[in-house]
Amino acid sequence: xxxxxxxxxxxxxxxxxxxxxxxxxxxxxxxxxxxxxxxxxxxxxxxxxxxxxxxxxxxxxxxxxxxxxxxxxxxxxxxxxxxxxxxxxxxxxxxxxxxxxxxxxxxxxxxxxxxxxxxxxxxxxxxxxxxxxxxxxxxxxxxxxxxxxxxxxxxxxxxxxxxxxxxxxxxxxxxxxxxxxxxxxxxxxxxxxxxxxxxxxxxxxxxxxxxxxxxxxxxxxxxxxxxxxxxxxxxxxxxxxxxxxxxxxxxxxxxxxxxxxxxxxxxxxxxxxxxxxxxxxxxxxxxxxxxxxxxxxxxxxxxxxxxxxxxxxxxxxxxxxxxxxxxxxxxxxxxxxxxxxxxxxxxxxxxxxxxxxxxxxxxxxxxxxxxxxxxxxxxxxxxxxxxxxxxxxxxxxxxxxxxxxxxxxxxxxxxxxxxxxxxxxxxxxxxxxxxxxxxxxxxxxxxxxxxxxxxxxxxxxxxxxxxxxxxxxxxxxxxxxxxxxxxxxxxxxxxxxxxxxxxxxxxxx
Numbered sequence: 345x346x347x348x349x350x351x352x353x354x355x356x357x358x359x360x361x362x363x364x365x366x367x368x369x370x371x372x373x374x375x376x377x378x379x380x381x382x383x384x385x386x387x388x389x390x391x392x393x394x395x396x397x398x399x400x401x402x403x404x405x406x407x408x409x410x411x412x413x414x415x416x417x418x419x420x421x422x423x424x425x426x427x428x429x430x431x432x433x434x435x436x437x438x439x440x441x442x443x444x445x446x447x448x449x450x451x452x453x454x455x456x457x458x459x460x461x462x463x464x465x466x467x468x469x470x471x472x473x474x475x476x477x478x479x480x481x482x483x484x485x486x487x488x489x490x491x492x493x494x495x496x497x498x499x500x501x502x503x504x505x506x507x508x509x510x511x512x513x514x515x516x517x518x519x520x521x522x523x524x525x526x527x528x529x530x531x532x533x534x535x536x537x538x539x540x541x542x543x544x545x546x547x548x549x550x551x552x553x554x555x556x557x558x559x560x561x562x563x564x565x566x567x568x569x570x571x572x573x574x575x576x577x578x579x580x581x582x583x584x585x586x587x588x589x590x591x592x593x594x595x596x597x598x599x600x601x602x603x604x605x606x607x608x609x610x611x612x613x614x615x616x617x618x619x620x621x622x623x624x625x626x627x628x629x630x631x632x633x634x635x636x637x638x639x640x641x642x643x644x645x646x647x648x649x650x651x652x653x654x655x656x657x658x659x660x661x662x663x664x665x666x667x668x669x670x671x672x673x674x675x676x677x678x679x680x681x682x683x684x685x686x687x688x689x690x691x692x693x694x695x696x697x698x699x700x701x702x703x704x705x706x707x708x709x710x711x712x713x714x715x716x717x718x719x720x721x722x723x724x725x726x727x728x729x730x731x732x733x734x735x736x737x738x739x740x741x742x743x744x745x746x747x748x749x750x751x752x753x754x755x756x757x758x759x760x761x762x763x764x765x766x767x768x769x770x771x772x773x774x775x776x777x778x779x780x781x782x783x784x785x786x787x788x789x790x791x792x793x794x795x796x797x798x799x800x801x802x803x804x805x806x807x808x809x810x811x812x813x814x815x816x817x818x819x820x821x822x823x824x825x826x827x828x829x830x831x832x833x834x835x836x837x838x839x840x841x842x843x844x845x846x847x848x849x850x851x852x853x
Contacts, residue, residue, distance in 0.1 A: 350835050354828035361824035368819060372644065373415075373461060373632040378814035381625040382459045384417055385559045387597070391452040391607065393615040398445045401611035406600040407454060409437035414597065415461040415635045417626070422453035436601060450612065458559075458597065459631040476550055479542035486546075488522040493547045503549050503576040504590070510543065511572075511588030537570040537585050538603060550575035553603050554582065559595040561623040568599055568606070568619070629818060648817060656817075661694065663816040663823065668693055668803040670826050673833050675799050680840030683796040684776045688769050692796075693803030701804055705797065707747065708770075712793070714743050715774035716781075723778065737771040 368374040395401050408416075409432060421428050426441040441452055481489060496513060500506035514523055526543065530536050537553040544551040552575075555568040571592070573580040582592050592598075600606045609615045629649075636644040644650070648659055668690045675681045683689055696704040718739050722732055773796070781789040806812060815822055 347835055350831050354831050357824040357828040357831075361821040361828075364821040365819045368632075368643070372636045373628070374818055375628040375632070376815070378810050380628045382461075382628040382631045384624050384626040384631070385414075385458045385460075385595075385597075386622045386624065387456050387458065387557065387559070388620045389454040390618045390620070391454070391615070392449065392618075393609050393612040394449050395446045395612045397447050399611045401441075401443050401446055401450070401609070403441040403452060403610075403612070403615075404438050404608040405441075405452075405454065405617070406436060406438045406604075406606045408456065408597060408599055409435070411458065411597055413461065414458040415631055417457040417459050417631055417634050419457070420453075420455040422455065426452070459626065459634075460595075461631065461635060476545050476548060479545050481542065481546075485525060485528075488525045489543055489546045492522045492526065493543070497547065503574055504581050506547065506549060507544065507551070507572075507574040507581070507583055508588050508590065510547075511540070511583060511585065514540070514543075515586060515588060533570045533585070537572055540572055540585055541603070544574065552580075552601060554598060555600040555606060556592065557597045557599045557619055557621070558593060559597055559621055559623075561621065563619065563621040566619040566621065567617075569593075569596075573601075648820060660813060660817050661697070663820060664807040664813060665690060665694070666823050666826050667812055667816065668807050670830050670833075671803055671806055672799055673830055675802070677833050677836055678840060681795045681799060682792045683799050684773050684792055688773055689796050689799040689803055691769050692800040693807055696800065696804040697808055701801065704804075705801070708797070710747065711740065711743055711770055712774060712777065715740055715770065716778060719774050719778045723782075733771065733775060736774055740771045740774065 369376060389405070389407075391403065391405060393403070403426075407430075410416075421439060421441075423441050425446070426443045429440050429442075431438050431440065439454060479486075479489075492510075492513065496506060496510045500509045513519075514526065516523065519527070526539070530539060534553070541551045541553060552573050554571040554573050556571050557566070557568055570585065572583045572585045574583060575581075581590060583590055584593075607615050607617050633644055633649060648656060651659070669686075672683070672686060672689055676683065676686075692704075692708060695708075699707065715736065719736055722735055727735065773793075777789050777793055780792060
């Protein structure tokens with residue numbers, strides 16, 4: 345009955361830990377590997393204009409609002425002596441700078457840091473059809489547009505195919521008379537998109553211009569690219585106004601939606617916006633933190649990342665101790681390796697993280713060997729247990745100080761790290777090893793001593809693993825899985841591997 349209880353408890357702990365980890369990976373985007381990086385784009389918009397002499401100035405500039413496919417890592421507004429407010433009407437977002445008196449040329453900056461995030465794609469939302477404004481075409485152009493719309497309607501099935509067919513006809517290399525007439529008076533790509541919106545209005549199809557920023561590393565003095573979006577009754581479908589291809593370009597950021605000017609200035613003139621783009625890589629964990637905040641998830645607020653950095657560094661070490669403890673349980677109960685106690689190999693392994701493995705082994709063996717010699721001398725003095733342990737502890741500290749001084753004089757600075765060894769554990773190891781030496785002989789004492797060193801080395805290798813350190817810090821709930829397996833090993837009563845090797849002759853018979 346108890347065995348079933350332990351199994352159910354282990355199953356519940358494992359299920360809870362893995363479920364929480366799965367949620368963090370799939371919903372928050374936390375990486376399973378410490379080497380995972382995210383592409384972060386830094387976009388800077390430089391706004392320049394000339395203010396009227398000692399006149400109040402108001403500047404409105406449309407900025408991205410929850411761009412699909414990206415997570416906003418950071419955002420900055422730079423303007424000296426200007427007041428700043430931001431507004432969000434649910435579909436568009438703008439920044440508004442204001443100042444009472446200013447003269448001459450003014451420069452304002454808006455900077456945004458974006459990380460590519462496929463999980464940030466916004467789902468389509470059903471909305472009522474937008475209002476369509478009747479186009480103000482001249483009579484001749486209206487007749488050409490009506491004739492073209494009738495022809496296109498016969499070769500399409502819905503709003504999406506209608507828009508694609510219309511764009512194909514309008515951008516044909518050898519257009520007919522109606523298309524040539526509709527192409528007149530186009531001075532810029534923005535004019536062409538506005539003309540397309542009016543033509544689609546003739547067919548009673550809602551459309552709107554969209555301004556994109558193409559993210560390319562090294563761009564300076566860049567500008568926005570006009571695009572077209574058509575409403576099909578459920579969602580907005582993007583189209584290339586020059587080719588009719590559906591979709592957005594790769595690494596395109598939707599900066600502004602609508603035909604309203606992206607920059608509006610009151611009290612100034614000659615306004616101009618230039619865009620600069622740079623690309624860099626950043627730890628995906630930091631990007632996931634920002635994404636969780638944007639989602640309103642409170643899970644990250646109670647994660648280890650919310651602690652001070654100094655405390656985080658402490659827990660990066662402490663959270664590896666359960667991994668080392670589970671390794672010791674497995675090596676002792678399943679493999680059958682004998683050690684001096686349970687915590688001694690773990691603490692020695694933690695010391696190896698600072699001293700490095702080779703130097704740690706040399707210093708540990710040197711201290712234990714010297715301590716054993718002195719411990720045998722203390723046995724000759726017939727001291728009581730507590731004074732003997734206190735004497736061993738004092739001698740261990742003296743030996744540690746001597747090793748540090750001698751190694752420093754010889755030019756081996758690694759010897760200074762001997763102070764990182766836990767002195768009480770060293771004293772107890774020397775005491776325990778001497779007792780086993782006296783009771784069971786030197787062979788058994790050396791066997792348990794080398795077994796402890798082997799477990800400490802394996803514990804060091806596992807506890808210094810960058811991958812495991814990343815997992816237990818970013819996903820500390822996985823320690824519940826480690827706890828579950830530890831509980832299961834606590835009920836293990838089978839043969840150890842060393843016992844199978846020891847009695848191999850009996851198994852052959």
